[in-house]
Amino acid sequence: MMSTISPSILNADAANLGAALVAVSNADFAHVDVMDNHFVPNLTWGLPVVEALVNRNVLPLDAHLMIEDPDRWAPAYAEVGCASVTFHHEACRDPKKLVKEIHRHGALAAAALKPGTDPKVLKPYLSELDMVLVMTVEPGFGGQAFMPQMLPKVQEIRQWLKAENLEIRIQVDGGISRANLAQAAEAGADVFVAGSAIFRANNPASEVEVLRGIAQE
Numbered sequence: 001m002m003s004t005i006s007p008s009i010l011n012a013d014a015a016n017l018g019a020a021l022v023a024v025s026n027a028d029f030a031h032v033d034v035m036d037n038h039f040v041p042n043l044t045w046g047l048p049v050v051e052a053l054v055n056r057n058v059l060p061l062d063a064h065l066m067i068e069d070p071d072r073w074a075p076a077y078a079e080v081g082c083a084s085v086t087f088h089h090e091a092c093r094d095p096k097k098l099v100k101e102i103h104r105h106g107a108l109a110a111a112a113l114k115p116g117t118d119p120k121v122l123k124p125y126l127s128e129l130d131m132v133l134v135m136t137v138e139p140g141f142g143g144q145a146f147m148p149q150m151l152p153k154v155q156e157i158r159q160w161l162k163a164e165n166l167e168i169r170i171q172v173d174g175g176i177s178r179a180n181l182a183q184a185a186e187a188g189a190d191v192f193v194a195g196s197a198i199f200r201a202n203n204p205a206s207e208v209e210v211l212r213g214i215a216q217e
């Protein structure tokens with residue numbers, strides 16, 4: 001499967017988010033972090049801003065919902081046109097039902113795991129997912145250090161997928177850069193979110209190409 005680079009616009013200029021998408025329009029996806037100041041101790045933007053970004057039609061968007069009550073909110077992100085909607089397992093009451101709802105509204109569905117969450121919690125609905133997100137930092141802020149101790153979790157999930165012949169992607173998010181992307185790919189990840197590595201580079205678009213090159217090695 002081809003690797004995907006998904007720039008996170010969390011640390012881009014918040015007054016120019018549309019321009020941030022244009023700056024990385026050579027990427028495959030853009031990753032939009034929604035935080036509610038309850039599930040994580042930080043607050044970003046919500047549905048109207050994400051809808052406006054979808055309507056720019058620059059890149060397919062993946063909404064990473066770091067919010068409480070995704071059962072209520074996640075389908076709306078699919079409905080406004082996000083290509084993919086990622087909810088946190090820890091916050092979700094009925095993941096099986098939520099995955100169905102996200103699909104019914106026309107988006108891919110992904111479940112995210114905080115660093116302390118055992119991946120076995122996914123087993124009851126793994127086969128229904130399009131993607132699993134293994135967080136490689138504690139969710140809430142960009143610019144944190146990558147946690148290499150999450151790589152065995154990526155390996156374990158990749159083994160389950162292989163054993164069951166499931167075509168499900170594994171995304172890593174948090175501290176991903178030139179320095180560790182190869183390790184994450186080696187462990188079995190194939191979708192790479194990078195925020196500060198891309199938006200703090202002199203040329204975000206060429207950093208996307210550098211990361212893609214490493215992912216394809």
Ligand code: DX5
Binds near residue numbers: 008176196
């Ligand atoms: C953190 C967010 C990430 C973050 C990634 O909670 O989910 O998407 O923006 O930014 P970097 O790559 O700087 O860790």
Ligand code: ZN
Binds near residue numbers: 031032033064173193
């Ligand atoms: Zn994220």
